[in-house]
Amino acid sequence: MTRRLGARLVDRRLAGQLGNAVFSALAREVPPIRPPESLRGRVVGSAAAAPFAPFISRLGHLFDLRAEAVERVLSGLGGDGAWQPLSDGVELVHVAGGKATARADVGLVRLAPGATFPRHTHLGPERVLVLQGVLEEPDGRRFGPGSLIDAAGGTEHHVRSVGVEPLVWAVVVFGVKIEGIELPPD
Numbered sequence: 110m111t112r113r114l115g116a117r118l119v120d121r122r123l124a125g126q127l128g129n130a131v132f133s134a135l136a137r138e139v140p141p142i143r144p145p146e147s148l149r150g151r152v153v154g155s156a157a158a159a160p161f162a163p164f165i166s167r168l169g170h171l172f173d174l175r176a177e178a179v180e181r182v183l184s185g186l187g188g189d190g191a192w193q194p195l196s197d198g199v200e201l202v203h204v205a206g207g208k209a210t211a212r213a214d215v216g217l218v219r220l221a222p223g224a225t226f227p228r229h230t231h232l233g234p235e236r237v238l239v240l241q242g243v244l245e246e247p248d249g250r251r252f253g254p255g256s257l258i259d260a261a262g263g264t265e266h267h268v269r270s271v272g273v274e275p276l277v278w279a280v281v282v283f284g285v286k287i288e289g290i291e292l293p294p295d
Contacts, residue, residue, distance in 0.1 A: 161240050161277075164255075168279055171238055172215055173207030186217070196290065198224025198270075206281065213283045220270035220277075227290060228267040233283025235260040242276030245269045 161168070161183050168179045182204055185191050192200035198221035206215035213233075220226060220242070237244075237258040244252045247266055252258055260266075262283070270276035 164238065164240055164279075167238055167257075171236060171279055171281055172204055173209035174204075182217075192219060195287075196227055199226055210281050213281045214285060215281050216279070218278050218280055219275055220268075221275055222270055222273055224276075225267055225269045228265065228288040230265045230286045231260050231262050231282055232285060233262040235264070235280065235282035235285070238279045240277045240279060242270055242274050243272040244276055244278060245271045 165176050165179050165183070168174070168183075169176050172179065172182075174182075182202075186202065192202055195201050200219045202217040202219075204215045204217065206213065217240075218226065222242075237256075237260075239252050239254055239256040239258070241254055244256070244258075246252075246268060251271065
């Protein structure tokens with residue numbers, strides 16, 4: 110019986126080596142086929158949205174959007190030009206929120222590790238939902254994924270990304286003035 114088991118293991122190893130050789134030869138001989146751009150966009154968008162999928166319901170509540178609309182926003186994050194630069198290491202995605210957030214600045218903010226969102230003043234209330242990374246306030250308080258942070262109008266501060274991964278948060282703010290940056294009018 111030991112001899113039969115040993116022969117099967119050798120057969121499996123040879124089959125595996127032969128299979129690898131066949132696949133390698135096919136890879137060299139068959140020309141690559143570029144997938145349709147629409148498929149590429151869906152795959153890239155799906156990969157970009159995946160880390161934030163656990164927050165779809167909370168994002169819907171924050172943005173006043175249905176889950177399907179939030180999923181569309183998230184799936185667009187991987188596309189070229191989705192993130193707009195604001196300052197060094199800081200990028201934004203503007204989102205068209207629902208009726209409850211129609212008069213607010215609504216969107217997503219991404220900071221590279223170690224980057225600082227510039228000093229700014231909230232002209233009205235702000236609500237932030239941290240989606241990825243660690244956000245550090247000037248007083249040293251830190252907030253990770255799932256943290257909900259409220260700031261009153263008149264609050265002035267900056268925030269920093271700490272840790273090794275980018276910091277991403279969702280925001281609804283009813284007016285903001287960012288030091289040194291001219292925002293386009295509504």
